[in-house]
Amino acid sequence: MNLNELTAHEILDLIKDGKTNPADVYLSVVNAVKEKDPHVKAYVRTCHDNPDLASAKTNAAFPIPTTNKDNICINGNETTCSSKILTGFKPPYDATVIKKLKSAGATFVGNANMDEFAFGSSTENSCFGPSRNPWNLNCVPGGSSGGSAAAVASHQTIWALGSDTGGSIRQPASFCGVVGVKPTYGRVSRYGLIAFASSLDQIGPITKDVTDAALLLNIISGYDEMDSTSINRPVPDYTKALTGDVKGLRIGIPKEFFIKGLDPEVKKSIEDAIEVLKGKGATFKEVSLPHSEYSVATYYILATAEASSNLARFDGVRFGLRKQPNTLRKSPIVDMFEETRDIGFGPETKRRIMLGTYSLSSGYYDAYYLRAQKVRTLIKSDFDKVFTECDAILGPTAPTTAFKIGEKSDDPLSMYLSDIYTIAVNLAGIPAMSLPCGFSKAGLPIGLQIICKNFGEETMLRIAHAYEQATDWHKRKASAV
């Protein structure tokens, strides 16, 4: 048995029984990275050679090799958001989730590839080139946490961190056949997560099964005095929620999720999943999220507006890349700003900064930004209404399985629409997750999305776990590497 192919809870059991040790586990992961990553390209940087990050402390509670997304700061460890503009940036501080993982005893494997600044759904928008789907190397792993999901799916790690602004954990989890959780907004501190859209971003686990997701969520959740938007509320032990019992839970199926554009194979898998849960005693009813058709438009206004401002600090002054201008155009300092940002940002990043700047600019604020904020209210209240009569919402994570590399890269709008089922969740702030629920005939994974109300993580994980117990999709090994 290869240690790198185990889940964290299996490893912890083995360590407890004296059958393995953290160093051997880490080594098996390093060997897997050496063997597989030339094909998958999940990592932009490894930290095998940094003893501070690579070696476990004795008696650590969770000496689990962990993959970090390249937008979460580790003190002294180069962090680039897969962007040229952050070349050489070594943050002088730890993100709060990293602090928590370090004190739990986790070790770090490396930083995973992502769409530049998390702008994308395929990991193709990376200055390091695309990552590949471990089930089919010609396909994308999804995005933006594509590197994290691909690393977990190809067993180049035990578990990973991702970040989810509009589906960036769930959609790659779906495409790679792993478990991905977007927690309630404010459940996990954002301090140290390089912001894309501050009011939507959440860090969350990408794991091989639901139990690991609960374990990792236990470690990273909680109030943080460094993040005003984190919620001061006790963190339950999420593993205690995994009872297998879903009897009597009322689950809503939004009719808007089963419309044109939904791949029939995906649809069939979701319908099968519903039957499995029905068999375990959950009840189902059709519900409506009438404003969900507006969520992509709303999201692209709000997220890009926040992003245009969040990315203003990449100006070549204090850190990262600087382009020293050769000739004088406007003024020495403005030329430096403009040329640094020109060569530092990729095309999708520029596109989003431009869109966000436009919708905030003088004369357009009310028509775009303010209106989108109001529609956000409508989208939120759709969920509120459903949750008065349901404990959870169930549906597909993405309308299709993983698409081919290059297939959508020239059509930003069709790329944006691949997040159609995940985006509304971020607008509402509520928790959601994706877990494997089948495979297409082409052998690509399909993801089941479970959505709950604020702080409904326990119910959500319980449903996911009950489904997982009844199926074995999560035990399949990625076939391409």
Place this chain on the structure above:
Amino acid sequence: MNTSTEQKFETVIGLEVHLQFKTKTKIFCGCANAFGHKPNTQTCPVCLGLPGTLPVLNKTALDYAIKVALALNATVSSYIKFDRKNYYYPDLPKGYQISQFDKPIARDGFIMIPKDGKEKRIRIHRAHLEEDAGKIIHDSNVKASLVDYNRTGTPLMEIVTEPDLRSPQEAYDYLTTLKLILKYLDVSDCDMEKGSLRCDANVSVRPIGETTLRTKTELKNMNSFKAVKTALEYEEARHAQVYLSGGTIVQESRLWNEEKQMSIVMRTKEEAHDYRYFPEPDLVPFVVTQEEITAIAQTLPEFPDVKINRFKTQYGLNDYDANVLVQDKDVANFFEECAGGYKENKKICNWLTGAVAAEMNSRNSSLKELKVSPQHLTALIAKVEEGVVSNLVAKDILAMMIDSGQSADIIIKEKGLAQVSDDTALEKTLDEILKENPGVVAQIKEGKDSAMGFLVGQAMKKTQGKANPKKIGEMIKRRLLNA
């Protein structure tokens, strides 16, 4: 305002004051809010705007802002939110300033300024809380600019008036009055030289009688109240000149050049920024209840205008004296403590505004730093009144009290500074003087009273000023005239 020709103009001025709070830490991070340190030693990932960092509001900064709002007689918003003001400048680490756009902490306030022996109301349009930027040092040696982020994140309150000021003098008086109120609140050093109080001015000029506002220019870079006044005088004259020569004023920002004593154009409005304000998603909104506002209102000090009136009625001081005392909150409080234990209010006032103020000046110290207690000062004044020491000697004693921290009593004893009132010692001295000056004695006996002063002077000389002149006079009269 009068110009050389027949046409008469009126000046319209609005002021924007930026006030740095003297909280212990910065507004959104735990760095010390300290002035005068080596560059970039008071920074952290948050105030350097490093990727991934987040702001958390300093509670004291908000409390101070509410205090200022109340002192400005403004309406305190019950719902406060922050917004991002987006623009690029190397001293602005995040590429945006966290400020307040449409929900400022304070709206619709006013303060009263002195005007021709009466008062004039200057309306405050709004006041809001924001973060300060860093400092750019222009280094011609390296043909580059150098940035120091120590100041970044210092809590700032921006106080904006309505265009109610009608002359540079009124602007000056507004600033003086505002500064005094703010000093009383004890939320800021209000030191323009150190930049803890900064002022920009908007000026326009129109012919008297015209009711609409003409194009304004914005003046920046004045580093004293005097400079604000001079810059405004320059600018109003410039506007008038332009109008008189048939020209038009362009809306622009102008920098005041103190050396050249003129304003120089900075940037025109066409290039001005489109700030793209939007709600700061990294900070939550703040709800201030009426109870909290009331609680803060109860911590407010008595304000200068109220205190002046009270000093006049309670202590019988005249307008001038009351005004002078109240200019320094510590001096005013000190006066009240003195007046509590000693009833000569006018004398206390004279001492505080005279000798004590002189010591503060020459030592460049505040009253607190002088370490004289009200009890010590009133004891000294009492010694003068009792005739133990002369006024002149008492001033020296004050200096010694400040140097040593000792009471007047001890100093007088130790240095033997008491006026000699001891009868036997004086009688002996007098014997000598009468013997030495038979001619003068004869004159006095003949009724020439004025000659008496000579003998008193002699006695003072012999006792090195320690004799009590009144007492000597009485003794001479008794001896020579049996009076």
Place this chain on the structure above:
Amino acid sequence: MITKKDVEYIAGLARIHLTEVEIEKLTTNLGGILGYVEQLKKLDVTNVEPTSHALPVQNVFRPDIVKPSLTQDEALRIAPQKHDGAFKVPQVIE
């Protein structure tokens, strides 16, 4: 409809130097996305409050207590250019 001139203005605000080709392409891209976003105008949002935050949290403060700062060295270690304890940048002309 967004024009080339709008795109140039926005690029100036966003401080990105764009080539002629990029401006052309972005004009088309942004036009497409803004066209898609037009659907929001179909909705009646009168009397709807805007949402800026996912959760209704209020009054989160920090006490006024000093925490250690970075040293000058730590602050400047990541600087592209430094001089005399400061971040060095191309001349800022006032």
